[in-house]
């Protein structure tokens with residue numbers, strides 16, 4: 001098939017990484033392989049101009065995107081990222097991983113993702129709100145509770161979701177809580193959503209560690225990206241007896257072979273917005289983070305962090321992909337050769353979208369569940385999904401990543417085939 005005219009050729013781009021992951025699963029799709037091309041192109045990609053008035057009276061323009069990769073199994077689902085490096089191609093890859101992720105845990109969703117190319121840390125609260133509202137209004141032509149449901153991702157949170165829900169609701173003339181998930185509790189949010197992605201990372205990590213014979217008690221954990229996903233996963237591992245021995249974010253990298261005190265770490269993050277000033281341990285070069293002695297490594301920042309060079313140096317036995325797309329394909333192969341087990345993003349970080357699904361269901365029924373109920377259901381969905389993926393990996397002698405794609409793509413392409421082509 002011809003290459004899409006609007007994508008580049010950079011071999012390490014998230015979209016090329018995704019395409020190579022699809023190529024690897026095709027041999028395991030049997031007759032459904034004839035539909036594989038449908039996975040290699042987004043269904044719909046919207047680019048919007050987001051002009052806002054800045055506090056100083058000037059007008060600034062930001063580039064925004066919403067991509068719906070595949071809607072065969074249901075409405076689009078996926079977060080919104082505010083980051084200066086966001087591109088259409090990155091959002092395409094993130095939306096495609098959402099398609100695979102939702103199918104991997106068998107949620108009735110397709111995959112979507114959105115983003116604005118902006119450094120939100122440079123905006124005032126008023127500017128952030130105006131930008132969020134204008135973006136929501138612009139993508140309002142394709143989102144909706146039955147069409148495509150955004151949620152938080154990097155640099156977005158419950159407040160941003162509240163503004164998105166309000167803007168969409170004002171535009172359609174009715175309160176539509178189901179248009180976004182990850183909302184504050186008073187606006188139809190769900191208990192457990194804030195911690196759900198990190199919790200899912202912990203649950204899949206716990207199961208993988210058990211199968212590896214790796215005791216969590218005393219296991220050494222290193223985390224890149226102490227944001228929503230990374231910090232919650234770290235807290236849960238420490239709660240299970242593990243030791244947090246290394247952390248990294250934009251403010252720096254620190255190691256503490258005897259372990260960081262988790263309460264102090266969380267307090268530092270709240271007060272200073274980064275790990276650099278955390279007492280205990282010592283600062284190291286950012287690159288030295290990848291050489292740290294640890295048992296479990298959790299990349300929970302951005303794509304493309306585990307390069308071939310870093311894959312050769314990683315000491316962990318287990319890599320838990322909290323982030324989307326953190327490992328490049330060549331690095332994936334090297335980790336496999338080195339017997340490092342990778343639990344891939346498309347199952348490892350699926351806890352967030354799973355509880356988003358619970359939130360969406362609760363909004364429609366206006367009946368809200370207890371946190372225990374949510375965590376129990378999340379645990380069961382993640383454990384059952386991982387078991388099916390593990391069995392598939394064992395059956396074919398393939399990685400957990402290719403096995404997750406095999407399980408998910410079969411579901412997606414059966415739906416595709418059964419719906420048929422229109423007209």
Ligand SMILES: NC(=O)C1=CN([C@@H]2O[C@H](COP(=O)(O)OP(=O)(O)OC[C@H]3O[C@@H](n4cnc5c(N)ncnc54)[C@H](OP(=O)(O)O)[C@@H]3O)[C@@H](O)[C@H]2O)C=CC1
Nearest residue numbers: 153154155197225226227228229249250301323324349352
């Ligand atoms: N939120 C969710 O529910 C879900 C998120 N994910 C994925 O998890 C990852 C993290 O998301 P989330 O925790 O929500 O985002 P946050 O914005 O809460 O946190 C991101 C973290 O990554 C750090 N970071 C960013 N760039 C770098 C870098 N180049 N090197 C080191 N650290 C970096 C940030 O540090 P700093 O603040 O210093 O920039 C911050 O600590 C993303 O890949 C996201 O797509 C996946 C599933 C669901």
Ligand SMILES: O=C(O)CCC(=O)C(=O)O
Nearest residue numbers: 078079151153352353356
């Ligand atoms: O909660 C959601 O709907 C999506 C979360 C997300 O963006 C992701 O899993 O990458």
